[in-house]
Amino acid sequence: MSFLQPLLLWGLLAASIPIIIHLLNRRRHKTVMWAAMQFLLKATRESRGKKRLRHILILTCRALGVAALATAAARPLISGVLGWGGGQPDLVVLILDRSASMEATPKGGTIPRRELALERIRGALADLDGTRLVLIDSASGEPQDVPSPDVLDRISSTAATDTGADISTLGARAAEFLLETPGRAEVWIASDLQATNWQPDNDRWASVRASLAGLPQPPKLRVLMLGGEAATNQSIRLLSSRRSGDQLVLDIEIARGEDSAEILSLPLTVTLNGVRSTSNVTVAGQNYRFRKSLPIPPNEETGYGWLSIPGDGNLRDNAAFFAYGPARPVKSLLVAPPGEAADYLTIAAAPGGKDQRGVERVDPAQLGQLDTDGIAAIFWAAPLPAGETAEALERFLGDGGDLVLFAPREESTAEFLGIRWSAVQESDADTFFILDSWDHDDGLLRDGLDGTPIPADRMKAVKRRLPEGEAAILARWDDGKPFLVRRVMDRGTAWFVGSQPDYTWSNLADADVLLPVTQRSIADGAERFDAGYLATLGSRAAQPRAGEARSRLDDYGAPASANEPYEAGIHRFGERILALNRPAGEDDLEILSRERLNDVLDGTGFTLLEDRGTSANDQVSRDVWRGFLIAMLCFLVAEALLCLPKKQPAGTFESRPSNA
Amino acid sequence: MKYDFLDSGLLARLGAIPLETRVPMLGNVAGKHRSPHRGSSVEFAEYRKYVAGDDTRRLDWKAFARSDRFYIKEFEADTNLRAYFVVDASGSMKFAGQGEAKISYANRIAASLAYLLVNQGDAAGLSVCTEKLHLEIPPSRRPAHLQHIFDTLGKLEPAGETGLIPALHTIAEKIGQRALVVILSDLFTDPQAFSDALQHLRYRKHDICVFHLMDPQELGFQFDRPHRFVDMEDGTSLVVEPTLIADEYQSALRDFLTAVKNKCHDAAADYQLVPTDTPLEPLLRDFLTARLPKKGHS
Numbered sequence: 001m002s003f004l005q006p007l008l009l010w011g012l013l014a015a016s017i018p019i020i021i022h023l024l025n026r027r028r029h030k031t032v033m034w035a036a037m038q039f040l041l042k043a044t045r046e047s048r049g050k051k052r053l054r055h056i057l058i059l060t061c062r063a064l065g066v067a068a069l070a071t072a073a074a075r076p077l078i079s080g081v082l083g084w085g086g087g088q089p090d091l092v093v094l095i096l097d098r099s100a101s102m103e104a105t106p107k108g109g110t111i112p113r114r115e116l117a118l119e120r121i122r123g124a125l126a127d128l129d130g131t132r133l134v135l136i137d138s139a140s141g142e143p144q145d146v147p148s149p150d151v152l153d154r155i156s157s158t159a160a161t162d163t164g165a166d167i168s169t170l171g172a173r174a175a176e177f178l179l180e181t182p183g184r185a186e187v188w189i190a191s192d193l194q195a196t197n198w199q200p201d202n203d204r205w206a207s208v209r210a211s212l213a214g215l216p217q218p219p220k221l222r223v224l225m226l227g228g229e230a231a232t233n234q235s236i237r238l239l240s241s242r243r244s245g246d247q248l249v250l251d252i253e254i255a256r257g258e259d260s261a262e263i264l265s266l267p268l269t270v271t272l273n274g275v276r277s278t279s280n281v282t283v284a285g286q287n288y289r290f291r292k293s294l295p296i297p298p299n300e301e302t303g304y305g306w307l308s309i310p311g312d313g314n315l316r317d318n319a320a321f322f323a324y325g326p327a328r329p330v331k332s333l334l335v336a337p338p339g340e341a342a343d344y345l346t347i348a349a350a351p352g353g354k355d356q357r358g359v360e361r362v363d364p365a366q367l368g369q370l371d372t373d374g375i376a377a378i379f380w381a382a383p384l385p386a387g388e389t390a391e392a393l394e395r396f397l398g399d400g401g402d403l404v405l406f407a408p409r410e411e412s413t414a415e416f417l418g419i420r421w422s423a424v425q426e427s428d429a430d431t432f433f434i435l436d437s438w439d440h441d442d443g444l445l446r447d448g449l450d451g452t453p454i455p456a457d458r459m460k461a462v463k464r465r466l467p468e469g470e471a472a473i474l475a476r477w478d479d480g481k482p483f484l485v486r487r488v489m490d491r492g493t494a495w496f497v498g499s500q501p502d503y504t505w506s507n508l509a510d511a512d513v514l515l516p517v518t519q520r521s522i523a524d525g526a527e528r529f530d531a532g533y534l535a536t537l538g539s540r541a542a543q544p545r546a547g548e549a550r551s552r553l554d555d556y557g558a559p560a561s562a563n564e565p566y567e568a569g570i571h572r573f574g575e576r577i578l579a580l581n582r583p584a585g586e587d588d589l590e591i592l593s594r595e596r597l598n599d600v601l602d603g604t605g606f607t608l609l610e611d612r613g614t615s616a617n618d619q620v621s622r623d624v625w626r627g628f629l630i631a632m633l634c635f636l637v638a639e640a641l642l643c644l645p646k647k648q649p650a651g652t653f654e655s656r657p658s659n660a
Numbered sequence: 661m662k663y664d665f666l667d668s669g670l671l672a673r674l675g676a677i678p679l680e681t682r683v684p685m686l687g688n689v690a691g692k693h694r695s696p697h698r699g700s701s702v703e704f705a706e707y708r709k710y711v712a713g714d715d716t717r718r719l720d721w722k723a724f725a726r727s728d729r730f731y732i733k734e735f736e737a738d739t740n741l742r743a744y745f746v747v748d749a750s751g752s753m754k755f756a757g758q759g760e761a762k763i764s765y766a767n768r769i770a771a772s773l774a775y776l777l778v779n780q781g782d783a784a785g786l787s788v789c790t791e792k793l794h795l796e797i798p799p800s801r802r803p804a805h806l807q808h809i810f811d812t813l814g815k816l817e818p819a820g821e822t823g824l825i826p827a828l829h830t831i832a833e834k835i836g837q838r839a840l841v842v843i844l845s846d847l848f849t850d851p852q853a854f855s856d857a858l859q860h861l862r863y864r865k866h867d868i869c870v871f872h873l874m875d876p877q878e879l880g881f882q883f884d885r886p887h888r889f890v891d892m893e894d895g896t897s898l899v900v901e902p903t904l905i906a907d908e909y910q911s912a913l914r915d916f917l918t919a920v921k922n923k924c925h926d927a928a929a930d931y932q933l934v935p936t937d938t939p940l941e942p943l944l945r946d947f948l949t950a951r952l953p954k955k956g957h958s
Contacts, residue, residue: 026886029899034889035752035762036878037896038848039916043908044900051904 003074006088011070018062058642065635072628075127089220090183091132093174094121094146096158097191098138098566099165100586104192104230104257104314112314114160116226117190118153125149134181136173138165138197139566143177161566162316163537164583165197168204175211178219185219187212193225193592196585200592200600209603221606223597228610233257233313234266235587238320239289240527241534241579243327248272248294250322251449252307255287255587257314270294271556272305289449301326304533304570304577306556317587319556321570321579323533330526331374332518334361336381341406344501344509345379348518357522372396376525379518380405381500383412390416397492402525404444404495404517407465407505417487419469419496432460433499433506435483438475443486444495444517445475454516461506467496493524536583537568548574663810665767670941671775677948679776681741681840681867682930707731741782741840742799744831745770747813748845749790750822751893755846757877759936765873766844767813768940773842776948778806786812789827791820796831799839821893822849828857832864840867847872848893851919858927868929869947872920876935881909 003009034040102114109116125133126149133146139161146152167189174187191197199205212218239251256264264283269276272294281290296303304323311318332349336342342361349359364382370392372378378396380403385393393416397403407421414420427433435456438445447453456475464477471485483498497517501509508514535541544550552559553570560567571578592600597608710719710730720733747770753763774784778801785799786809797809824845831841841861847854847870861868883902890897902909917933924931930951934943 026899026901029886029888031888031890031897033755033892035755035846035848035875035892036913037889037891037893037898039909039912040889040898040900040905042912043905044898046905046908046912051908055901055904 003076005074008070008074011073012067014070015063015067017066018059022059054642058639061635061639061642065632065639068628068632068635072625072632075625076628088128089131089186091134091178091181091185092125092128093134093136093143093177093185093187093219095167095170095174095187095189095191096135096137097165097167097189097194097197098158098161098163099192099194099197100160100162100316100568100582101194101197101314102192103160103316104233106226107229107231109231112160113192113226114158114190115153117224118158120224120226121188121190122149122152125152134177136170136177138167138170139163141170141173143173156560156562159560159563160316161537161563162568162580162582162586163566164585165191165194167191167198168202168208171208172204172211175208175215178215179211182216184217186222187219188222188224190224190226193223193597194586194588195590195592195596196583196588198592198597198600200596205600209601212604218604221601221604223601223606223608225608225610230257231313233317234264234283234309235314235317236268236307236309236320237317237584237587238307238322238534238579238581240523241322241324242523242526243296243324244293245327246296246298248296248322248324250292250294250307251289252292252320253287253289254281254283254309255589256283256285257589259286261285266309269308270305271308271554273297273300273303291449296324302577304553304579306554306570306579308556315557316568317582319568321554321556321568321581323570323577323579325533325577328374328529329358330376330522330529332357332359332522332525333372333375333378334359334381335364335367335378336361336406337363337365337409339502340504340509341381341500341502344514345381345406345518348501348511348514349377349379349522351515351519370396372399372401375401376523376529377402377404377518377521379521381408383408383410384414384416384420386414386416394489397494398490400491400525400528402493402495402521404497404521406497406500407467409500415469417469417489417494419467419471419485419487419494422466422468425464425466427462427464432462433464434461434478435459436476436478436480438484443474443484444520445484445513446520455512458510459507459513461499461508463500463505464498466498471496491528495521533577534579534581537566537580538583542578542580544573548576553577663771663814665764665771665813666775666810667768667772667940670944671772671779673941674772674776674944674948675779677945677952678780679741679743679773679782679840679948680951680953682951706734708734741777742785742835742837743773743777743782743840743842744785744787744799744835745774745809746787746789746824746827746831746841746843746845747816748822748824748843748847749788749816749818750824750846750848751819752822752846752848753873754818755875755878755892756936757875759876762846762873762875762936763816763818765934765936765940766871767816769871769934769944770842770844771810771813772940772944774806774809778803784809787827787831788812788816789823790818791823794823794827794830796834824849825853825857828854829860832857832860832866835864835866838865838867840869842869842871844871844873846874846878847920851916851923854920855923855926858923858929862927862929868924868927870920870924870929870931872917872931872933874933874935876937879913879935881906881913 096114096117098114103112105112106116125131133149134143135146135157136143137157140157144157146155152158178185212221234257235255237253237255239253241248241250254266266281266283267278268281269278270292281288302325304321306319306321308319334342334345334349336345346359346361350357367389370389372392372395375396378393378401384405393403405416411423412421438456440447440453445454445456466481467485471487473482473485475482475484477483485496487494499506499508501514503509550564551572552564553572556569559569564571568581571580594608707720707723708731710732714732718732720731723729723731747766749763753766754761756762759765770786774786777784781801783799783801784806786797788795795812797812822845824847828843858868881902886899886901888897888899921931932947
């Protein structure tokens with residue numbers, strides 16, 4: 001509960017007036033000589049029960065009546081964003097989460113969380129006459145003055161977007177703003193507490209807390225979470241899109257919001273260059289990943305389209321956009337000395353039947369200037385590079401290329417990206433190094449889209465070299481030593497594989513492991529070529545380059561021109577066509593727990609309002625002074641009833657003589 | 661008249677009504693009140709059979725002529741009345757709330773009735789009792805004796821706790837012959853002890869009248885703010901909120917008055933609750949009238 005006129009709460013002291021009067025009366029007693037003392041003593045003894053209680057009740061009613069009047073005069077608000085305490089702030093900084101997940105409607109409701117939040121905040125601010133409102137929305141991240149709470153739901157800065165949100169950055173922005181704008185301020189955060197937006201482990205939170213606490217007048221922080229449980233929802237996401245000849249290969253994921261084992265049949269509509277086709281998709285389980293190949297119409301070397309599912313609990317996650325360009329060959333580079341390993345790697349990198357695949361073999365002994373232009377992946381089965389070669393490879397990685405380094409035969413102490421190879425280790429006679437565990441969700445050995453695992457457990461080695469240094473381990477030998485590690489550098493990835501596709505080393509050359517490893521690496525590396533047509537909203541790639549004008553090409557949903565930069569869809573930047581999609585984190589269902597929120601906002605004294613109302617008419621704060629006036633009236637009536645004299649028995653005393 | 665508790669007009673108006681007793685009296689001289697003994701008055705009492713030794717002059721010869729039996733004709737004996745006025749002079753009798761002090765009112769009753777009694781040839785005595793003092797003036801029918809009573813009443817200074825109960829027992833023991841005992845008190849004592857004293861008096865065949873004097877403020881107990889009540893007998897004090905305990909006070913008072921009235925009833929005593937704002941003349945007139953013999957009764 002908060003009060004619009006908190007100064008009038010001093011009037012609560014008036015509640016003590018009846019008690020003070022009572023105490024003064026007791027002190028200001030008259031002294032009388034009294035004869036009938038025996039009745040007085042008896043009466044005093046007997047009145048220590050109900051009468052005393054009645055008198056206390058009368059006094060309490062009087063005090064509460066006055067207190068209720070004073071409280072009503074202070075204009076209390078309850079159950080609102082305003083919460084307990086405080087008073088009218090000079091400034092409210094509203095951090096509005098406009099991420100795609102805020103468009104989810106609560107169960108049983110029809111209004112998205114973002115709109116509910118705006119309604120609640122509008123209602124709360126209507127009670128705060130004269131308070132300045134500054135909006136920092138998650139899409140633009142820029143503070144802007146809102147002239148009136150009434151326009152809050154009409155301005156484009158509060159409209160729906162397909163973007164993500166970084167609440168910690170917005171918090172830091174709010175702290176910066178408040179540093180320049182002294183005064184009695186409050187920071188309100190309207191969010192669905194999606195963990196990917198809040199990033200509770202982000203170190204920035206520490207500086208946000210410090211910044212807020214370091215302000216001359218630390219603001220009161222209020223977090224508004226609306227709507228409670230979300231309505232039934234399915235989302236569709238494009239995992240990857242690449243052109244393979246005259247086919248467009250789309251890796252798609254459909255996720256279900258509810259925890260249900262029921263099989264769901266969804267119509268999936270594909271719109272490609274204006275042509276729409278619909279097929280049914282059967283979804284079993286929480287997440288369903290599948291690949292869809294779309295034949296590219298002849299003479300349409302470039303184009304775009306989108307995949308969509310029917311509208312449900314969140315209208316912003318029902319479409320995934322893609323675009324494509326002319327077909328181009330996928331080239332990879334193999335740097336390995338002639339031998340069995342090089343042969344197997346050549347076959348794996350460019351197997352027959354993959355028309356667009358090509359591999360160039362280079363002997364490290366003859367390696368001159370490394371030309372990585374147009375190369376998707378490099379396979380390196382030679383001593384670790386150094387000098388200019390290493391720098392060229394780092395540039396390649398920085399551009400988004402994929403580099404797979406196999407353990408070389410040659411002994412070398414060279415180090416690349418902080419990783420070096422150990423000495424060659426040989427297994428004992430008649431024993432093998434066996435691949436024991438690997439990451440099934442991530443890395444080159446991850447399971448297939450349909451969940452089929454790679455049979456990596458078949459891999460055995462008699463020789464190995466261990467990658468030594470700081471890197472993420474994705475597969476281990478049976479003795480716990482690393483087999484496959486990863487170093488991410490900018491947009492590219494370097495993989496270190498602790499054996500050779502050479503049967504004097506191991507059976508890595510078997511197609512069931514080497515082929516997916518090399519092909520996945522090539523696909524990852526080639527993504528940057530296709531990525532020219534795909535970008536995630538909020539990323540640097542989704543921004544127009546200098547001199548490029550932006551325009552929206554598709555007509556999915558209801559595009560709003562003012563909100564174009566924050567909406568998913570097919571966008572034209574100058575001559576380029578780019579399919580912008582919402583960040584993958586927006587489909588993550590994890591909500592920040594109260595404990596985690598406490599950790600994140602530790603020391604800020606924040607208050608969390610979880611409003612489970614689903615209607616726009618539910619007032620986030622209610623002016624309840626009438627209730628207090630009614631309460632006062634009730635107290636006074638109760639006091640009057642308690643004060644009513646008891647009916648005296650008639651004919652008590654008879655003064656006529658009674659004759660014996 | 662130099663005694664302010666005497667109203668000559670009142671006495672003149674009430675002089676026409678005799679003060680009668682409800683039980684036969686045993687006086688030492690002939691008077692106007694019934695005696696338990698047969699005597700020589702004109703009032704026929706009864707016939708009884710002649711027994712040897714009876715005075716033959718009292719034989720009813722006419723009855724002998726009619727019945728051939730000897731009957732003695734008996735007549736009522738009339739005697740005078742001796743009255744004791746027992747005045748409680750405890751501290752509580754000094755209380756004067758909305759009316760006059762209870763002791764003053766008691767003085768007026770005692771003095772007026774004593775005057776009327778002596779005036780009709782009966783004897784009046786006075787007994788004043790406090791916790792420490794029991795002053796007694798024996799009854800006398802001499803008019804000069806009245807002055808002694810009035811002087812004593814005039815000098816009464818109520819103080820201390822009541823000595824009414826021992827005083828009543830003493831009176832019951834000391835008075836050999838039947839008498840009228842008029843008790844003037846607020847009776848702030850144990851009702852059971854008072855009852856025992858009344859029974860003692862009754863056992864001695866005394867005619868008992870109780871004037872229970874109460875101040876209207878004691879009866880009403882109407883105060884609107886906290887008061888410190890100081891006991892007029894022992895000085896103890898108590899601060900109370902009267903509105904809080906008014907009901908309990910009235911209840912306790914009611915219980916007390918009912919108990920006292922019942923005790924008086926059990927002892928065949930005349931009981932009269934007298935608020936001190938009651939006009940004296942109607943009170944005494946009613947009192948005297950109520951004691952007159954009923955028509956048809958001897």
